[in-house]
Amino acid sequence: MLDQFIELPKSYWIASTSETSYPSLTDDINVDIAIIGGGMVGITSAYLLTQKGFKVAVIEADRIIQGTTGHTTAKITSQHSLIYGRIQKQMGQDKAKQYAQANETAVREVTRIIKELKIDCDFSNQNAYVYTQQEEYIAKIKNEVKTASNLGIKAAFLSEIPLPIKIKGAMCFENQAQFHPRKYLLALAQEVIGSGGYIFENTRAMDIIQDKPCTVITDLGKKIVASKIIIASHYPFYEAHGLYFSRIYPERSYILATKISEKFPSGMYITAETPTRSLRAQYNGDEELVLVGGEHHKTGQGEDMINHYQKLRDFAEQVFTVEDIPYRWSTQDYTTMDEVPYIGNLTSDTPDLLVATGFYKWGMTNSTVAAMIFRDILMHGKSPWEDVYNPSRVTPSASAKNFVVENLDVAKHLITGKILPVPDQIELQPGEGQIISIDGERLGAYRDIHGKLHLVDTTCTHMGCELQWNSAEKSWDCPCHGSRFTFEGEIITGPALHKLPYTNKEET
Numbered sequence: 228m229l230d231q232f233i234e235l236p237k238s239y240w241i242a243s244t245s246e247t248s249y250p251s252l253t254d255d256i257n258v259d260i261a262i263i264g265g266g267m268v269g270i271t272s273a274y275l276l277t278q279k280g281f282k283v284a285v286i287e288a289d290r291i292i293q294g295t296t297g298h299t300t301a302k303i304t305s306q307h308s309l310i311y312g313r314i315q316k317q318m319g320q321d322k323a324k325q326y327a328q329a330n331e332t333a334v335r336e337v338t339r340i341i342k343e344l345k346i347d348c349d350f351s352n353q354n355a356y357v358y359t360q361q362e363e364y365i366a367k368i369k370n371e372v373k374t375a376s377n378l379g380i381k382a383a384f385l386s387e388i389p390l391p392i393k394i395k396g397a398m399c400f401e402n403q404a405q406f407h408p409r410k411y412l413l414a415l416a417q418e419v420i421g422s423g424g425y426i427f428e429n430t431r432a433m434d435i436i437q438d439k440p441c442t443v444i445t446d447l448g449k450k451i452v453a454s455k456i457i458i459a460s461h462y463p464f465y466e467a468h469g470l471y472f473s474r475i476y477p478e479r480s481y482i483l484a485t486k487i488s489e490k491f492p493s494g495m496y497i498t499a500e501t502p503t504r505s506l507r508a509q510y511n512g513d514e515e516l517v518l519v520g521g522e523h524h525k526t527g528q529g530e531d532m533i534n535h536y537q538k539l540r541d542f543a544e545q546v547f548t549v550e551d552i553p554y555r556w557s558t559q560d561y562t563t564m565d566e567v568p569y570i571g572n573l574t575s576d577t578p579d580l581l582v583a584t585g586f587y588k589w590g591m592t593n594s595t596v597a598a599m600i601f602r603d604i605l606m607h608g609k610s611p612w613e614d615v616y617n618p619s620r621v622t623p624s625a626s627a628k629n630f631v632v633e634n635l636d637v638a639k640h641l642i643t644g645k646i647l648p649v650p651d652q653i654e655l656q657p658g659e660g661q662i663i664s665i666d667g668e669r670l671g672a673y674r675d676i677h678g679k680l681h682l683v684d685t686t687c688t689h690m691g692c693e694l695q696w697n698s699a700e701k702s703w704d705c706p707c708h709g710s711r712f713t714f715e716g717e718i719i720t721g722p723a724l725h726k727l728p729y730t731n732k733e734e735t
Contacts, residue, residue, distance in 0.1 A: 235701060238556040239484045239518075241297045243511060244409040247290050247416070252427040255450045258284045260605065261443050263432045264459035265291030267412060267594035268583045272457055274340075274415040275602045277422035284424065284451055286443070288431035288460075292412045294720060295461055298558035299590060300482060300505055300520050302495050303337050304403040305330035306355040306382075307589040309367055309499060310566065311374045314615070317565055320378075322615040326567065327378040329612040333595035334404060341411065344418065348410035349510060356388050358397035359499040365396045368499060372398050389492035390506065392546060405495060405507055408591065433724055435465045441579050446724075457601055458573065458582045462561060462709065462722045469574045469618065472690065472722070475561040475585045477709025480523040481535045481699070484509070484516045484554035487547040491517050504542055516553070519543045523588075525706065532699035557700060559709055559720060560588045569618035570597045571604070582618060655680070660696040660703075660714065671696065671703050671727075673714035681729070683716045688725040703727070 260276055262269045265287030273283045285291070305327065315323040341350050359368060368384065375382040375398075385397045416426055430449075435456060436442040443451040458464070463471045480503070491508040498504045498521075505520035519542065522535035536555055543549050563569055563585035570593075573580040581604065583597035596612065603610040614620075655661065660673035662685055671685040671694060683703060685694045692707035702719055703712045711719040716727030 236556045236699065237554050238298050239509065239511070239516065239554040240299070240301070240407060240409045241293060242554060243407070244413060247292070247413070247428065249287075249291065249416075249426045249428040252284075252286060252430040252445055252447060252449045252451070255452070256284060256425065257440075257452045258282045258425070259453060260284075260455050260457060261286070261441070261451045261453035262457045262459055263443065263464070264457075264461065265416075265426065265428070266294050266296040266459065266461065267292075267408065267590055268459035268597045269457070270412045270415050270419070271595055271598035272459060272601050273419045273424055273426075275598050276605065277419050277424045279602065279606060281605070282423065283419065284427065284453070285419070286427045286430040286432060286445065286451065288429070288446075288718070288721075290428050291416060291426060292409050295558055295560065295590065296408055296412065296594075298482075298556045299408055300507060300518055301408045301509075301591060302355065302403070302405055302507060303334055303591045304355040304400060304495065304589075305334055305380060305592060306357060306375075306398070306400040306403060307587065308357060308497065309371045310587075311378060311380075312367070312371050314567060315374055315378075318567070318615065323374070324378050325612045325615040327375065327380055329596045329599075329615070330589075330592045331380060332599070333592035334402075336595055336599065337406070337411075337591070338404060340415070341406070344414060346411055346414040348414070349407040350404060350411075351406075352402055352404050353493060353495050353507070355400045355403040355495045355497075356385075356397050357497055357499050358388050358390075358392070358394045360392070360394055361500050362395055364499040368396050368398045375400070388496065389494055390496060390546070391489075403495065405509070407509075431724065432460070432464060435467075435580070437467070437577065437579070439579075455579050455581065455605060458580065458584075459597070460721060461559075461584065462720075463573065463582050463584050464721050464724060465573075465580075467573050467577050467580060469582075471569075471584065472708055475563050475569075476525070477559055477561050478523045478525055478588075479532075479557055479559050479704075480520060480588065481539055481557045482518055482520040482555065483536065483539050483543065483552050484518055485540075485543050485547070485549050486514070486551040486553065487517050487543075487549055489547050491515060491547075502538070504539075517543070517547065532697045536699060559711070560590070561585045561709065562587045568593050568597070568616055570600050570616035571613055571618050573618065575619045658701075660698065660701065662693075662696065669693070671714075673701065675714070681714045683712065683714070683727040683729050685727075687723060688727065689721070689723040694727075 259282045262285045431446040434444040495507040503521040600610040655674040671683045687705040694703040710723035716729035
């Protein structure tokens, strides 16, 4: 069964849209706002700010909208599993209401923009469901319905859902939505350019000089001088003593785009319990695809990664008649210690640096929230939702235990990865990778489908953790802070800023 997963993963969102070709930054420029990162946060922020007359430049280390945004389930919903009960308990009703209002507004804002610009992006309104097959979650779901309703969200408890699954109970948020994220954001990118903004691809930010104005230093040695800087790079590559490496942690999750014999019912679905299972339909012309997601785990940790795809297929086959799996992909998300994103000033003493990170797998609405918060702060100096998202907030009841657990986990992998024994011989089949020892040096080895052996230094260039092989994506992943590299050592995602030393067998 695993043979079907030998080929490299391919995201439907990326495969069904044209590749972008924005230029690299080749000259120093001056703008009002520099935005680092060309995903949902960066492009939406650029659009909203250019509409208000700001001169904006977006830089992206790779191609825009190909990172986490290009590997999402693309649900536009204020329903983020069972989050409202947790926020109210940990942070109080006022902040829970801010979070609810922010995300409900984000759903309406995305809807407004699509209608106003007439963007063809497979948009449709859908109900969003959280369901459980376990007795212990019934009371939690009922409490979430009550909490959300008191916060102004239209929520209901159900004993059945449209899916052919027997459940113990479910929660429904009405009038949520889904879309094709790249079709949406590619249209916004064109609006940014049309409004006088800049987008530069293959331009990696390497450093920031805090001054009046600030300066972004790129890998090509060029500079962007700006009054304000938005760090929308998923993980804040520049921390300014914000200690983000100790306050957010990375997880990976997986998606199959399946063809089934049955007609998928309307709605978007996710389980309350783990292992998480997420379901929604997506039309590719007249062809219906069913997106089956879940299987989250810490980046660089856990079992053979390709097994996660197989488990999703097993689940899909229990519910539907699966005919084909034309696309599959995985994604990486960062989570904060209290599971609420950090959106606002990078630190309390960096008024010119803004950041958005830690979306806890709910990036479509929270990215839009971030763009609206940035717009309001830059225009008016404040936002009605800034308190709940404040990156400098302290939530002891929620954060203390998670802070200790997550950082002990990082310390464990930082140490044990360097002392685990590794084999001296290279016995790899095509498509296989592992850590080996050559002349006492630890190296990551991968044999491609043509038989060529690719060798990299397995020490992460971010903070020195030992990388682990990801069999599902054919990549080297950091179990500490989530950096990922190709088998040739190129950076897939940060926080690492430097690629791995690389060679291949023919060169050794």
